[in-house]
Amino acid sequence: MLYINLLGNLDINNELLEKVVAVEILNLLRPMVAVSVWVANIGIGMHQFPEAAKQLQNGGNQYIEMFLQETRRYYPFFPFAVARVQKDFEYEGFKLKKDTLTLLDLYGTNRHPKDWSQPETFLPERFINWKQTPFNFIPQGGGNYDFGHRCAGEFVTMSMMKATIHYLIKYISYDVPEQNFDFNFNFNFNDIPAVPSDGFTINNIHYL
Numbered sequence: 001m002l003y004i005n006l007l008g009n010l011d012i013n014n015e016l017l018e019k020v021v022a023v024e025i026l027n028l029l030r031p032m033v034a035v036s037v038w039v040a041n042i043g044i045g046m047h048q049f050p051e052a053a054k055q056l057q058n059g060g061n062q063y064i065e066m067f068l069q070e071t072r073r074y075y076p077f078f079p080f081a082v083a084r085v086q087k088d089f090e091y092e093g094f095k096l097k098k099d100t101l102t103l104l105d106l107y108g109t110n111r112h113p114k115d116w117s118q119p120e121t122f123l124p125e126r127f128i129n130w131k132q133t134p135f136n137f138i139p140q141g142g143g144n145y146d147f148g149h150r151c152a153g154e155f156v157t158m159s160m161m162k163a164t165i166h167y168l169i170k171y172i173s174y175d176v177p178e179q180n181f182d183f184n185f186n187f188n189f190n191d192i193p194a195v196p197s198d199g200f201t202i203n204n205i206h207y208l
């Protein structure tokens, strides 16, 4: 059990540390909860694309990596990132005024036909010899880690997803009961984030 004594802890100005502790706990919890959504999406992907799932068993680490990248590309999660324009500027003919609320379409960018062939198809193999730029694949924000808005935890996210998939394919077997996997039912695109509405249900779990 997590036990934190907030009352006795003061900072150098004799102020209680509650706010700092609350922020740090949230910093810990938020990414874990976030990655759990992709854990559900891994299960859905393995179920909806059994041919690809079969290859996970014998395709080695490279195929696992490609399957996970395709999961992050194919399924929506953070549909967009929000920002406010800091000063007037023009971009490719669009005039953006200071203080305008803008949305960066993360999901749409990951399916943009200019960068992705057959974007509506789940195809892990597309990541063989794939050329990444800071802006063509942005499920966790774009740009680079140092100066852009790319998620600092992207490597950690991938590690957590790899650990999950190893567990699913090596340590357990399970059944997938009847449930609705229709894309438009399962993902509500008005939600932020667009999490699978019923999660992913498995039963008859056996430890191998």
Ligand code: HEM
Residues within 6 Å of the ligand: 031, 032, 034, 035, 036, 038, 077, 078, 081, 082, 139, 140, 141, 145, 148, 149, 150, 151, 152, 153, 154, 156, 157
């Ligand atoms: C499903 C998993 C995750 C998603 C979808 C996600 C998404 C994002 C996005 C979109 C941003 C950029 C926000 C912006 O500047 O506009 C971001 C930033 C950030 N993420 Fe994540 N994240 C995830 C997991 C994680 C994990 C596991 C960690 C830590 C271990 C993490 C740590 C951070 C940090 C520290 C930033 C701020 C980076 C900065 O401003 O320099 N994230 N994330």
